[in-house]
Amino acid sequence: MPEEAVLLVENQLAVLVDDPTAHPQPNLHHLQKWDSEQQEDIKIQLALLEAKGTKESANAGRAMSAEALQKRQAREERRAAKAKQLQESGEGGSLGAMLASEPSAESTIPVQETAESKAAAIGHTVVIPTSSSSLEWYAPDPSCTYDTISAAKAAGIWDYPSTLQERAKCGVFRSLWKKGYFMGGGIKFGGDYLVYPGDPLRYHSHFAASVLDSPLSSLRPMEIVAHGRLGTATKKAHLLCSWDDEKKDVSYLTIEWAGFG
Secondary structure, three states: OOOHHHHHHHHOOOEEEEEEHHHHOOOOOHHHHHHHHHHHHHHHHHHHHHHHHHHHHOOHHOOOOOHHHHHHHHHHHHHHHHHHHHHHHHOHHHHHHHHHOOOOOHHHHHHHOOOOOOOOHHHHOOOOOOOOOOOOOOOHHHHHEEEOOOHHHHHHHOOOOOOHHHHHHHHHHHHHHHOOEEEOHHHHHHEEEEEEEEOOOOOOOEEEEEEOOOOOOOOOHHHHHEEEEHHHHHHEEEEEEEOOOOOOOOEEEOOOOOOOO
C-alpha cells in the first residue's frame, strides 16, 4: 500500500529508488555470465527430476496399493480364463489374431532420448529473484535513491500523497500504526483497511476502517446502516476514521449493529 511506503520512508526505515535508472544496460560480459548461471540451474533441476523419476520407477511395485494389486491379479485371471476357453473351443487362431493385434512391450523399439529432448519434455522452473541485488549491473547509487517523500516528488518518481483524501489515508494509517495496530486491504469488507490487533497471521481483524477526509464529511444514513450490518455479519466493528487536515489529527467512531427489544 502506498500509505505504508510513505510511513516507512518518513520513519527512515526505507528509501525510494528510481528503478529504471538503477538498472543500466548490461554489457556482454554480464549477459553471458547471467546466461551461464541460468543454464547451470536448468541442468541441476533436470538432474534432480531425472533422479526422482528413476527412484519412483524403481519403487512403482511397492508404491501400488493393495487394491490396485488385487485389480491387476483379477485382470490376469480373466485373461487366462478367456484364453483357456478359446483353446478348448478350437478358436486358437482367433486368439492368436487377437494377441497379434495388440502391440507387445517386447516388440516396441525404445527411442534414444537426447539431453535437449529431455529438457523439452520435462521442462524447468524459471526462478525470478525477488531482489535485484544479485544482478551485477544493478547500481542503486545515491543519484537514484531518495530518503524523503519531498525529494522523490521533486525528482518526479513519486506523487503520493497529493490530494486531501490521500493525505487523510496516510494520516489515519500512521495513527493506527502508532497505536500498535496492523493494517491490510479492506475493500472486501466495505472499508479502506482491515485493522488487526497484532500479526495478521495470528489474529483476526477487529475493525473494518473507512477514512473520512474531514470531520465535516457527510455520511448518509444508509451508509451507516450498511457499515453496521456488514461489520456485524463479518464479526467486526466498523471504524470511521475522520482526518482533520489542519490539526493533523484523527478522531474515531465505531459502528455495531444491535438488536431491538
